[in-house]
Amino acid sequence: MPPETGRYTMDRYLQPTAFFDYDRPSVKAWIDQQIEGLPADPIEQVKALYLAVRDSISYNPYVFQTDPRTLSASYALESGETYCIPKAVLLGAAARSIGIPSRLGLADVRNHLSSPKLIEWLRSDIFRMHGFIELYLNGRWVKATPAFNRQLCEMMKVEPLEFDGLNDSIFQEYTESGEAHMEYINDHGVFDDVPHQFIVDGVRSAYGHLFEEDDANTSERSLEQDMKSA
DSSP: OOGGGSHHHHGGGTSOOSSSOTTSHHHHHHHHHHHTTOOSOHHHHHHHHHHHHHHHSEEOGGGOOSOGGGGSHHHHHHHSEEOHHHHHHHHHHHHHHTTOOEEEEEEEEESOSOOHHHHHHHTSSEEEEEEEEEEEETTEEEEEOOOSOHHHHHHHTOOOOOOOSSSOBOOOOBOTTSOBOOEEEEEEEEESSOOHHHHHHHHHHHOHHHHHOOOTTGGGOOHHHHHHHO
16 A cells, blocks of 8 residues: 555544644534435435535635635635635535645646736736646545535636546636647645645745735626626
């Protein structure tokens, strides 16, 4: 058995943390609600959890904050909208709660699901610290990306990203018209917990101007609003 799949090593991918906080009553109640009535099959349960995270919480990169709490599973539920990392953490926390090991993956991507206004705001078409989750299913790690909710995908004319519990699900490579859409350009690795300072430092190095601006309206922006006003 490879060292990374040993029982004691895998335990760290099952523990609750301040970020993977499935031990909070509100998170536990939400998880129980999503899998209620489903068979005791981890694949079926995690597929249901994936869809719940993907579609019940809106994707909005404008709401990024440096406060560590905003990267937690519980905060994603409370806010109802967030970006890729907290949504991945919520799915990872839910998976851990039903005995499925999970770890956070981070990468930089180009041609991310975006709008001209978002690219203008970032001053870049490279999206730093894109988050996905890896789940240990059927003896191997499988990638899942519950970031982009169905409503946003429909507005962007991109098929919502599905997850079957068996195969990696990490990006919509093409739009409905067949145009190139998304490309992973830099892999930052996987983590058993959220590397908060690493994420903040990476975002700051890529978009330093955002940390200098005093923009009180940022939290009121969203990709869906960008598309409606386009």
